[in-house]
Amino acid sequence: MTTRREQTSGESRELILAAAAELFANKGYRQTTFADVAERSKISRGSIPWHFGSKEGLLLAVLERSVQLVDASLDNLPDQGGEAELDHLVKSLEDLFARPTTKLFVTLLVEALEPDSPIHDRYVAIHETLRGHCRRWLDRSAPAGVSTEALAVAIVGAAIGIHQQWLVAPDRVDIRQSLAALRALIAGIVSATGI
Template identity: 70%
Template sequence: MTTRREQTSNESRELILNAAAELFAEKGYRQTTFHDVAHRSGISRGSIPWHFGSKEGLLLAVLERSVAGLRDGLAAVPAPGAGSGEPGFEPFERGVGAMFALPTTKLFVTLLVEALEPGSPIRDRYIEIHDTLREHCRRWLERLPLPPGLSAEPLAVALIGAGIGIHQQWLLAPDRVNAPEALATLRTLVAGLLPPAHD
């Protein structure tokens, strides 16, 4: 049975993780300080190293939780069905397109530069994130009637790359890039590759 003290500790930990995830997504890892996290979370600055040991430990904990959330979010996407409207477009819209609506997408894209640094502590986590995204995308594409000359594996790599690239452009220049419009265009382009569905 969880004691009140343990419950309070768990609640504090979640508040810190939520605040850190928001700040890492907004400012990046290097620009975020313990003071920022304490201010955003309402938890004392000294509690952060007590829970996570170091800033790097906090970063790894944020990513660990985000990867788990990513898997849960992708698992919750409904399987392709007949549906209504444009049947050939529906599976992509409901499946692959949903990946880039996940709350963690901005965080993953913002921290990508950190993951590319030599010796980065989150490099392996990012490999795992990309593996998860590509695998999910590939499984969805394999259920669709792709035209001759296209196969699911390289198309999944291209789509994930396009989605990440759109988000990177938007983060760099949000006043010049309309991310929702660009992602909708990407979905429409993929839908155009699919042959018309027949009842």
């Protein structure tokens, strides 16, 4: 049974994570301070290191939570394969990209590429999660002789590229139309190969 103190601690932790994710996405990791997170979350500044140890610990927890949210948003794909599942996959990506905190993945990408980056493995996990959802659909749909892994890499790369272009120039990139075009390309590959 959870005590009131444990419940309050869990609630505080979630408020801190949500505030930090938003701030890291909007200001960047390096420009965000514990004071910023405390002000946004309405939780005392001293609680942040108590929960996460350090700013790096907070960042790793934010990214771990983000991986879980990505997984949960894509996890309820129907198992019937085909067009309906492809439609659901594309709609799930559109919903995911519309979340303000998804910008966090783009904001922190350069830091993830640095040698010995503490967030490198989290980015590997994020991409693996996205590819895993694509592979699940492709495993039921891909033709013989086509690497589902390579096709999943291409689909995820295209989707991430669409998201990044939209973040940089939202007035020039229509994310809904762009994802619909990606869906049409995938469907074309599927139908051309007799899936």
